[in-house]
Amino acid sequence: MLDAPLLVTTLVIAALASFVACSMIVATQRWHGGMSLDRDLAGKQKFHKVPVPRIGGAGLVLGLACALFLAPSDMAPSVAALLAAAMPVFAIGLAEDMTKRVSVRLRFVLTLASGLLAWWLLGAVLPRLDLPWLDGLFGWLPLALLVTVVAVAGVTHAVNIIDGFNGLAGGTVLTILSGAAFLAWRCGDALVLELALLGIGAAIGFLLLDFPRGLLFMGDGGAYFLGFWCAECAVLLVCRNPQVSSWQVLALHAYPVTEVLYSIFRKKVLRRMSVTMPDRLHLHMLVYRRCIRHHLRHRVARPWVGNAAVTALVAPWTAAWTLAVVVLGTSGQAAVLLLVLHALAYVAVYVRLLRGGWRLHPAAVARRLARAVRARALRPSRVAR
Numbered sequence: 001m002l003d004a005p006l007l008v009t010t011l012v013i014a015a016l017a018s019f020v021a022c023s024m025i026v027a028t029q030r031w032h033g034g035m036s037l038d039r040d041l042a043g044k045q046k047f048h049k050v051p052v053p054r055i056g057g058a059g060l061v062l063g064l065a066c067a068l069f070l071a072p073s074d075m076a077p078s079v080a081a082l083l084a085a086a087m088p089v090f091a092i093g094l095a096e097d098m099t100k101r102v103s104v105r106l107r108f109v110l111t112l113a114s115g116l117l118a119w120w121l122l123g124a125v126l127p128r129l130d131l132p133w134l135d136g137l138f139g140w141l142p143l144a145l146l147v148t149v150v151a152v153a154g155v156t157h158a159v160n161i162i163d164g165f166n167g168l169a170g171g172t173v174l175t176i177l178s179g180a181a182f183l184a185w186r187c188g189d190a191l192v193l194e195l196a197l198l199g200i201g202a203a204i205g206f207l208l209l210d211f212p213r214g215l216l217f218m219g220d221g222g223a224y225f226l227g228f229w230c231a232e233c234a235v236l237l238v239c240r241n242p243q244v245s246s247w248q249v250l251a252l253h254a255y256p257v258t259e260v261l262y263s264i265f266r267k268k269v270l271r272r273m274s275v276t277m278p279d280r281l282h283l284h285m286l287v288y289r290r291c292i293r294h295h296l297r298h299r300v301a302r303p304w305v306g307n308a309a310v311t312a313l314v315a316p317w318t319a320a321w322t323l324a325v326v327v328l329g330t331s332g333q334a335a336v337l338l339l340v341l342h343a344l345a346y347v348a349v350y351v352r353l354l355r356g357g358w359r360l361h362p363a364a365v366a367r368r369l370a371r372a373v374r375a376r377a378l379r380p381s382r383v384a385r
Contacts, residue, residue: 014064025216060222093223129246148235151231166311212312252326290353
């Protein structure tokens with residue numbers, strides 16, 4: 001049975017605890033800044049102008065843990081189990097934030113380990129993919145477990161990939177977990193609903209400092225933690241509720257999953273380079289370079305404005321997409337169609353931005369119109385021909 005007041009209290013406590021923990025990190029950065037500050041201002045994927053602490057993941061975890069113990073419920077043991085399962089991937093991400101020396105391979109292995117722990121502690125394993133020709137094989141646990149942990153690792157690293165601008169990853173996670181919470185509420189699944197609300201609360205507390213000014217970054221530790229939390233909520237939603245389509249749950253994660261799949265294709269196939277090599281060609285980076293920077297570079301004195309503007313552009317799309325998925329993607333066929341439409345829209349926008357983007361400055365538009373008029377005036381008439 002869903003206890004609405006307790007669930008709302010859990011969300012509020014998670015948000016407050018996360019905000020307090022993250023605020024303490026910002027306030028004490030002069031003591032730990034030697035290890036925690038992101039000073040690599042010239043990196044390929046860096047768009048901030050001053051060093052910023054990148055251990056916001058610690059605040060997220062502390063906030064969620066405080067909410068767990070301050071607002072106890074019948075689901076507390078299961079929530080604690082998932083929190084424990086998340087510790088390997090969070091710890092290795094935090095180690096990367098502090099040292100910048102952890103290999104991608106080790107981080108991926110620890111992500112798989114967290115997925116295995118979630119199965120061991122909670123039984124979180126996909127029972128089906130809603131593919132008739134394949135679902136019969138999922139009765140063999142090793143195959144189901146392999147697909148599950150790889151999918152969890154993929155979503156976890158996908159959230160880390162989109163963590164490039166103030167509030168972008170946190171806002172995306174917020175919309176994903178909101179969609180998962182709605183589906184859980186509709187199914188009467190109190191556990192997944194509480195897990196989603198805890199993640200939402202922790203993300204809100206962090207976002208109060210990350211967006212718009214970027215006073216704190218979640219870093220790899222925070223991105224891995226929230227990505228893992230989203231992925232496991234998705235797995236539990238499917239395995240505990242037979243009426244929920246696995247494709248609908250996947251569609252909730254369409255933006256980060258499409259980003260990581262297209263990045264692999266772009267690097268491995270188109271550019272013949274290692275998929276682990278960083279570049280400046282992710283969609284959110286193109287939005288900044290082709291749209292935001294062109295309009296704001298001469299108009300604002302604060303660099304964080306342009307940084308946060310990327311999230312302001314992307315967030316409405318992710319929110320509208322989540323709404324469409326929970327309303328229209330109730331069947332497997334509809335969810336697959338939505339995924340195809342999302343992929344096509346993503347590629348179309350990406351290619352358009354890569355070729356120059358939408359530059360809507362009035363002067364630029366006027367120049368284009370003038371060139372068009374001149375070209376038409378100089379064109380020979382049909383009578384002359």
